[in-house]
């Protein structure tokens with residue numbers, strides 16, 4: 001397997017709380033890996049630990065075969081990992097255009113092409129280019145958060161619950177955007193919306209109480225009602 005990101009026996013604490021006990025997974029290049037699990041299982045903490053926003057206490061995180069565990073978040077981002085956090089992380093008192101400009105690392109032709117592509121995909125961003133980020137709707141904020149991560153040439157995108165709180169029609173739009181991004185970028189997706197996760201994902205890992213406890217192909221999970229019921233509470 002051509003692995004782009006590899007976590008081995010990752011442990012992490014938030015203050016005195018032991019949140020991640022043993023997270024181990026492999027992200028193959030060019031595929032969408034979905035992290036599933038109940039509320040509070042540790043999915044967001046896993047992404048934050050990869051980005052260096054949470055300390056890695058034990059274990060290893062390798063990106064392109066290089067150890068990146070506990071590097072500063074901006075160093076990790078500069079290695080080619082984009083992050084769309086659950087709370088979207090946009091600047092409410094900057095306009096859409098300014099939010100994009102702050103995110104852009106390199107002002108070159110390639111970036112302009114990517115910007116044009118994402119603005120075509122999300123015309124609302126073009127329409128509200130001069131509107132303050134804080135005044136956008138939930139769906140528009142999500143589009144802006146995805147656009148900010150996509151505009152740079154990242155090899156890997158970590159996307160945390162992009163469908164959260166969005167109307168079904170917007171979920172479809174966001175899903176379509178991720179499906180298109182998947183053509184060029186490797187993706188790790190945290191997603192509770194099983195329809196979206198199974199529609200986009202190639203394979204999955206289930207996280208339970210800070211441990212990766214099961215993994216396989218998405219097709220296999222779709223047909224395993226008992227597994228879905230046991231660990232995800234759906235069937």
Ligand SMILES: Nc1ncnc2c1ncn2[C@@H]1O[C@H](COP(=O)(O)OP(=O)(O)OP(=O)(O)O)[C@@H](O)[C@H]1O
Nearest residue numbers: 014015017019037038039040041042043044045046
């Ligand atoms: N700042 C914090 N202080 C203490 N505990 C925290 C903090 N942040 C998260 N936790 C705990 O860590 C555990 C994992 O949280 P995390 O957000 O990673 O879960 P999750 O799988 O992403 O859940 P969800 O699907 O609800 O977003 C939870 O039990 C949560 O209460």
